[in-house]
Structures are given as C-alpha cells and as structure tokens.
Amino acid sequence: MKKTRIGKEKKAGAPKVKSDKKTPSLEAPGPLIKSLRDLENHYCAGCGHGIAHRLVCEVIDEFDIREKVIAVAPVGCAVIAYEYWNFDVTEAPHGRTPAVATGIKRARPDNIVFTYQGDGDLAAIGTAEIIHAANRGENITVIFVNNGVYGMTGGQMAPTTLAGQKTSTSLAGRSLRRDGYPLKMLEMLAVLPGVKYLERVSVNSAQEILRAKRAIRKAFKTQIDKKGFSMVEVLSMCPTYWGMSPIQAAERIRTDVSTFYPIGVVKTY
Amino acid sequence: MCGNEACGEGAVLAGCKFYAGYPITPQNELTAYMSKRMGETGGVFIQAESELAAINMVLGAAVAGVRAMTSSSSPGISLKQEGISYLVGCELPAVIVNMQRGGPGLGNIAPSQSDYFQAVKGGGHGDYKMIVLAPSSAQELLECTHLAFGLADKYRNPVFILGDGLLGQMMEPVTLNVKPPETMPSKPWALTGCKGREPNVIRSLLLAEGALEEHNKKLQEKFSRMKESETRVESLNAKNSDIILVAYGSVARVAKLAMEKARAKGLKVGLIRPLTVWPFPDKVIYEAASTAKKILVVEMSAGQMVEDVMLAVKGRAEVNFYGRMGGGIPTEDEILARIEAMP
Numbered sequence: 347m348k349k350t351r352i353g354k355e356k357k358a359g360a361p362k363v364k365s366d367k368k369t370p371s372l373e374a375p376g377p378l379i380k381s382l383r384d385l386e387n388h389y390c391a392g393c394g395h396g397i398a399h400r401l402v403c404e405v406i407d408e409f410d411i412r413e414k415v416i417a418v419a420p421v422g423c424a425v426i427a428y429e430y431w432n433f434d435v436t437e438a439p440h441g442r443t444p445a446v447a448t449g450i451k452r453a454r455p456d457n458i459v460f461t462y463q464g465d466g467d468l469a470a471i472g473t474a475e476i477i478h479a480a481n482r483g484e485n486i487t488v489i490f491v492n493n494g495v496y497g498m499t500g501g502q503m504a505p506t507t508l509a510g511q512k513t514s515t516s517l518a519g520r521s522l523r524r525d526g527y528p529l530k531m532l533e534m535l536a537v538l539p540g541v542k543y544l545e546r547v548s549v550n551s552a553q554e555i556l557r558a559k560r561a562i563r564k565a566f567k568t569q570i571d572k573k574g575f576s577m578v579e580v581l582s583m584c585p586t587y588w589g590m591s592p593i594q595a596a597e598r599i600r601t602d603v604s605t606f607y608p609i610g611v612v613k614t615y
Numbered sequence: 616m617c618g619n620e621a622c623g624e625g626a627v628l629a630g631c632k633f634y635a636g637y638p639i640t641p642q643n644e645l646t647a648y649m650s651k652r653m654g655e656t657g658g659v660f661i662q663a664e665s666e667l668a669a670i671n672m673v674l675g676a677a678v679a680g681v682r683a684m685t686s687s688s689s690p691g692i693s694l695k696q697e698g699i700s701y702l703v704g705c706e707l708p709a710v711i712v713n714m715q716r717g718g719p720g721l722g723n724i725a726p727s728q729s730d731y732f733q734a735v736k737g738g739g740h741g742d743y744k745m746i747v748l749a750p751s752s753a754q755e756l757l758e759c760t761h762l763a764f765g766l767a768d769k770y771r772n773p774v775f776i777l778g779d780g781l782l783g784q785m786m787e788p789v790t791l792n793v794k795p796p797e798t799m800p801s802k803p804w805a806l807t808g809c810k811g812r813e814p815n816v817i818r819s820l821l822l823a824e825g826a827l828e829e830h831n832k833k834l835q836e837k838f839s840r841m842k843e844s845e846t847r848v849e850s851l852n853a854k855n856s857d858i859i860l861v862a863y864g865s866v867a868r869v870a871k872l873a874m875e876k877a878r879a880k881g882l883k884v885g886l887i888r889p890l891t892v893w894p895f896p897d898k899v900i901y902e903a904a905s906t907a908k909k910i911l912v913v914e915m916s917a918g919q920m921v922e923d924v925m926l927a928v929k930g931r932a933e934v935n936f937y938g939r940m941g942g943g944i945p946t947e948d949e950i951l952a953r954i955e956a957m958p
Binding site: 419439442446 | 633667671672674675676677678679681683698701705808809810814815816817822
C-alpha cells in the first residue's frame with residue numbers, strides 16, 4: 347500500500363516530507379498534527395478521505411480541543427478512522443451515527459462531538475437519523491464526505507450518484523426514472539430551524555482545500571459556541587470507482603460534481 | 616403503580632441518567648414515566664424518531680459512560696436487535712426492556728411470551744448472550760430493573776428485562792425497597808475526552824486476522840461467568856413432587872395458583888420459576904426432574920422455553936407443554952385440567 351503524507355511530517359527519524367515548508371500554510375499547526383497519528387492510511391491513491399481527516403484534525407488542534415473531542419466513525423470507507431485519529435472515537439452501526447452522537451452529546455454536553463459520515467451512511471441508510479438529529483438542533487458537528495459511490499463495498503450506486511453515472515449497480519448509468527434523483531442533503535436540511543450552519547466544500551484542489559478547512563473550522567466553532575447543528579459536505583474524489591486517475595477525478599469534481607452540488611455556504615448565522 | 620412505572624422507578628433508583636424510547640403499546644407508561652422522572656432527576660429523556668435511533672442513542676450514552684435504558688414492545692424490539700448486537704460487540708452496559716405483545720407481525724397489544732427465543736438465543740446477529748431477567752410482578756419489575764443496571768456494568772454487557780403487556784399495565788402496590796448506588800462503578804474505558812490519558816476507542820469491528828475470534832473467545836468466557844454466577848430461580852415444592860410446573864413472568868403467577876389448587880386436591884405438584892431465563896436454571900430443573908415423574912411447561916407462546924426445559928431435563932422426565940398464543944392467557948383451571956389430563 348502506498349504511503350501517504352498524512353501525519354508523516356514530524357518525529358525524529360521519520361522520513362522528511364517536503365510538505366511542511368512548501369505547501370501553503372494552513373495557518374496554525376506547524377508540522378505536528380497532534381490529533382492525527384503518524385501512520386500509513388488504507389485509502390486508495392487520490393481518495394479525498396485523507397485530506398478530510400487531516401483538515402478535521404488540524405482544526406481540532408487549532409481549537410485545542412483534542413482532549414474534549416469524542417468522534418463517531420461511520421460504516422463505509424472511513425470505518426477505521428479510529429486508527430488514525432488521536433482522540434476518543436467510537437464507531438456507529440451503519441447510518442445510526444447521528445443517533446449515537448446524540449446520545450454522547452446529551453450525556454456529555456461539555457465534550458465536542460462530531461460524526462464523520464459517507465453518503466451511503468448519511469444519505470441512504472441513515473436518512474432518518476440525520477434529519478432528526480438536525481431537526482432537534484443537536485449541538486454536534488457532521489462531516490459528510492460525499493464521493494457519490496459506496497467505496498467500501500465495491501462502487502455501488504449511492505443516493506448521491508449523479509444522473510448517468512456508471513457504477514456497479516447502475517451499469518448503464520444512473521437512470522433518474524429507475525433510481526430517482528441524487529439527494530441534496532444540505533438543501534434538504536437547510537429548512538430546519540435547529541440547523542445553524544451548512545456549507546459544501548471540495549477537496550479537489552489546494553484552493554478548495556483551504557476553503558474546506560475554513561468551513562470545518564466554522565462548523566466546530568458553531569458547536570463550541572453552543573449554537574446548534576452544523577454540517578460540512580465535502581465533495582471528495584473516488585478515482586477507484588469512478589474509473590479515473592486521481593487527476594481526472596479531481597477535475598471531474600470541478601466539471602460535473604460541483605455543478606450539481608454547488609460549492610458554498612447553504613446556511614449560516 | 617403499574618408495572619411499567621415500577622420498572623421506570625427501578626431504573627431511576629439505580630442511577631439511570633439517560634432514557635431514549637419510541638411510543639409503542641403496551642409499554643407507553645414507561646416512556647411517559649421516564650419523561651417525567653428524567654426531568655426531575657437531572658437525566659436525559661429523548662423521544663427518538665425510531666426504535667433504531669432510540670437504541671443507538673442509548674449506545675451513545677453507554678459509550679459516554681452513563682447508565683442508560685430503552686424500552687419497547689415486541690415489534691419495536693425486533694428493530695432494536697442491530698443495536699443490541701453492537702452493544703454486546705462493543706462491550707457496553709445498557710438496559711433494554713421488552714413488554715411483550717402478541718405476534719408475529721404487528722400482532723396485537725395483548726400480553727404474550729413469544730419473544731423468548733429472540734431474547735435468550737440472540738435476536739441479533741453474531742454469537743452473543745445477555746442476562747435476561749423475567750420478573751412476575753410490579754415489585755419484581757422494580758427490583759429487576761434496579762439489579763439490571765448493576766449487572767450491566769459488572770459485565771459490560773446489555774441486560775434485558777423480559778416482561779409482557781399484562782405485567783407492564785397491571786396496577787399493584789410497590790415498595791421502593793431498593794436504594795440508589797452509593798458510588799457508581801468507574802468506567803476507565805468510556806469516552807470522556809482523552810485528557811490525561813491515551814485515547815479510548817470503542818468498536819466492534821476487528822479486522823486483523825484472528826482478532827475477532829479472540830474477541831469472541833473473551834465474550835464467551837464472560838458469558839460463562841454470567842452463567843456461573845447470575846442464574847436466578849424460585850422453586851416451590853420442587854422436591855418430592857410428582858409433577859413440576861415450569862413457568863416464568865406473569866404466567867408463573869397463574870401457574871402458582873394452579874399448583875395450589877392441585878395440591879388442595881392432593882396432587883403433588885411443584886413449581887420452578889426461572890427469574891433469569893438466560894442464564895437458564897438448567898441444574899435446578901435437572902435435579903427436580905430426577906425425582907419428579909412429569910414436567911409441565913406453561914407459556915404464553917407456542918412453546919419456546921419448553922425447548923430449554925427439555926435440554927435441561929436430558930430425558931430424565933416426561934416434558935409436557937401447555938400454551939396460549941396471540942394474547943391468550945392461560946387460566947389456573949386450564950392449567951389444572953392439563954395437569955389432571957397428563958397420562
């Protein structure tokens with residue numbers, strides 16, 4: 347498995363990676379990301395999960411809340427996120443992630459609780475849980491990674507798969523007549539009064555990654571300030587099941603995915 | 616108070632600080648009671664959007680180290696099975712109450728004992744067991760629920776209360792004879808934020824080769840310890856009787872009346888009432904079967920516990936069965952007639 351750069355830069359003796367000095371500064375943390383373990387990850391080449399993990403961990407470090415964080419990992423490609431995150435983590439049954447987070451946050455309101463969910467977990471099997479957690483105005487943060495397919499199980503069609511997109515269960519492309527329309531979760535949740543902050547971002551370019559980090563920071567700030575439910579949808583690449591190179595996949599987000607799922611703030615306060 | 620309320624008060628007195636539930640008859644008095652009492656005692660009450668959400672909110676509260684409970688009735692308990700399996704897999708303590716109603720399907724809202732297999736054999740996926748307490752009065756509901764929280768924490772495993780609609784809704788005098796725990800057990804494994812320690816992870820996913828088998832061995836060892844230490848049973852005239860009745864829950868009370876009537880007629884009849892249907896009191900039943908000629912199992916089902924009785928008896932005595940289904944409740948005269956009709 348290919349080594350990625352996630353969490354690689356630090357520790358005496360670890361191979362030096364060029365990223366520290368040469369990548370654009372993401373403001374705070376410097377080389378050491380306390381919240382992210384110094385490990386190889388299991389994600390495919392060009393997958394956006396690694397970037398999303400790192401952004402969340404950088405924000406947690408910047409707010410200095412690592413020791414207060416309780417994370418809920420999903421079922422999906424990020425199911426073993428607990429291997430990488432250096433704070434308290436549990437994993438939820440598929441889709442029940444916001445219900446588990448609700449239980450944790452209500453039991454420990456002073457902790458910072460976030461869920462990290464994919465599109466199958468959040469927008470298919472866990473639709474009821476996300477809508478009702480949002481509607482109760484649960485003071486939690488949701489990081490919703492949308493790559494438009496079920497990656498872990500072999501690239502099946504997701505509720506967020508675009509019209510015409512080929513997957514292992516929509517071989518001729520998603521048919522709107524047969525399969526219905528791709529779900530826009532943020533726009534659906536925006537009408538709920540308990541929902542305070544919603545933004546859609548992407549991790550397909552350096553510029554978008556910077557924007558994504560700002561959104562994740564704002565989402566955690568929303569929780570820290572006890573304002574209510576916050577969620578960031580991260581449009582992410584799945585080169586493996588899009589049948590593309592990592593560069594083509596990043597480009598597809600710009601040309602196709604973000605034209606259907608527009609980047610930007612959907613709701614704020 | 617009614618049985619459902621007694622159950623709720625048992626939870627409150629055990630230091631339950633979190634309840635999530637979904638409306639379903641015949642356990643609604645419990646949800647309403649917890650709504651009131653959680654508010655009064657600084658706990659959390661959530662009316663969940665579904666049974667699935669309710670059990671998973673309880674899972675979340677258990678993850679956070681808080682004593683938590685959910686309750687439902689048969690169709691709702693079916694929906695909770697996924698969460699129960701995860702609770703066991705993650706080694707999380709929680710209390711789950713089933714006030715059983717008639718099935719299958721939507722069935723009806725009359726009392727039943729047809730979820731016995733689901734409760735004691737593992738209704739969800741995976742090899743697992745949990746202590747299943749089977750109270751037979753409002754008083755016992757209070758005591759069993761109180762006990763359940765302690766057992767759940769002791770073994771880091773969910774504990775199940777197997778009641779029925781009759782038990783839940785019947786009004787009876789109850790003595791508040793249980794006390795709040797003086798100290799709560801420490802839970803160093805809980806997720807509280809990793810201040811001053813290494814991060815904790817609570818999960819049931821074990822992908823490394825052999826890891827899940829090791830985890831299962833550890834769980835099975837724990838289930839063995841439960842079986843050794845937590846079997847509870849009441850025996851009445853079980854020694855030196857020709858006929859032994861075996862019944863649990865509300866039906867055991869009817870069976871007791873039948874036993875008394877039979878004894879008044881000069882028949883040597885005893886009663887064994889499992890208070891835990893898992894672990895099952897198979898030794899007590901085996902011993903009774905060594906002297907009794909016949910056994911009669913009475914249930915509000917087509918015959919579920921009777922299978923465990925047959926396994927316990929190991930062929931030493933003849934095992935008969937009398938049951939009513941779909942909300943039918945055996946009467947003492949029906950049971951007496953069955954006793955007298957036994958060859």
